[in-house]
Amino acid sequence: MKLVLEGIGHAFLGRAVFEKLDFSLAPGEVVALLGPSGCGKTTLLQIAAGLIDPLRGRIRRSYRRHAVVFQESRLLPWVTTRDNISYGLRVTGGKSTSHRQIAERRAREVGLHPNDLDKYPVELSGGMRQRAAVARALAVDPDVIFFDEPFTAVDVGLKRVLQDLVIAAAAREHFSALFVTHDLSEAVRVADRLVVLSEGGTGFVTNRRIDGRPGDRSDRAIFDMMEAWSRDPAFSELFDGERKGLP
Numbered sequence: 646m647k648l649v650l651e652g653i654g655h656a657f658l659g660r661a662v663f664e665k666l667d668f669s670l671a672p673g674e675v676v677a678l679l680g681p682s683g684c685g686k687t688t689l690l691q692i693a694a695g696l697i698d699p700l701r702g703r704i705r706r707s708y709r710r711h712a713v714v715f716q717e718s719r720l721l722p723w724v725t726t727r728d729n730i731s732y733g734l735r736v737t738g739g740k741s742t743s744h745r746q747i748a749e750r751r752a753r754e755v756g757l758h759p760n761d762l763d764k765y766p767v768e769l770s771g772g773m774r775q776r777a778a779v780a781r782a783l784a785v786d787p788d789v790i791f792f793d794e795p796f797t798a799v800d801v802g803l804k805r806v807l808q809d810l811v812i813a814a815a816a817r818e819h820f821s822a823l824f825v826t827h828d829l830s831e832a833v834r835v836a837d838r839l840v841v842l843s844e845g846g847t848g849f850v851t852n853r854r855i856d857g858r859p860g861d862r863s864d865r866a867i868f869d870m871m872e873a874w875s876r877d878p879a880f881s882e883l884f885d886g887e888r889k890g891l892p
């Protein structure tokens with residue numbers, strides 16, 4: 646296992662988010678983490694990524710490097726796209742010419758145009774910024790990538806393109822990933838397995854493999870799976886949560 650969480654419990658201001666969660670990530674496995682808003686998905690991702698310390702539990706990491714992609718791109722505004730993408734390489738040492746080359750290759754892989762590399766983040770569209778954020782994550786050759794709703798703010802058509810980039814990168818580079826999303830169709834497209842975290846700290850309500858491989862599933866297969874699962878009690882909280890969220 647690349648990552649094992651055991652008996653994880655966390656609370657903010659004395660209010661429990663979850664208790665005794667167990668979770669593991671196998672080599673090359675992409676796991677989608679779903680659940681209603683406020684159930685603790687980001688908290689769990691941040692614990693897994695070592696960004697916050699849990700109050701209880703153990704974490705075992707068997708990998709060299711990880712990267713995180715957030716909902717907002719979190720690019721440095723005063724640095725060009727090229728230097729943003731290669732930012733994480735500064736700590737690894739090496740020549741700046743090779744950093745440039747890595748940034749350029751990763752930018753190409755996520756569909757950024759060479760002209761975009763000299764632009765500052767403010768000059769990029771939202772979708773281009775998320776592409777750059779994915780390129781920055783890939784640049785460090787991570788063994789594990791944590792995605793926290795990376796494509797929630799981009800429009801539907803572009804979302805699919807960005808999902809396909811992640812699917813292709815995972816197939817090519819064999820990293821493991823924890824992919825937080827609100828969107829069941831996104832989960833079913835990008836992941837090998839999905840887990841749903843309940844509201845109210847009672848843990849995972851379901852943990853299931855998704856048939857086929859990401860990238861090989863037809864739109865029909867994805868639609869059929871979603872149809873079946875939307876009637877499944879394990880997902881009811883998810884859909885109720887989404888309905889509650891409507892204006």
Ligand SMILES: Nc1ncnc2c1ncn2[C@@H]1O[C@H](COP(=O)(O)OP(=O)(O)OP(=O)(O)O)[C@@H](O)[C@H]1O
Binds near residue numbers: 662689
């Ligand atoms: N820094 C913090 N201080 C206090 N409470 C927090 C903090 N971060 C999160 N919480 C609370 O912990 C709970 C879980 O939050 P979290 O952000 O993990 O949810 P989430 O599932 O990611 O939600 P969303 O889908 O809206 O992103 C929520 O009740 C939230 O208000």
Ligand SMILES: [Mg+2]
Binds near residue numbers: 686687688
């Ligand atoms: Mg969140």
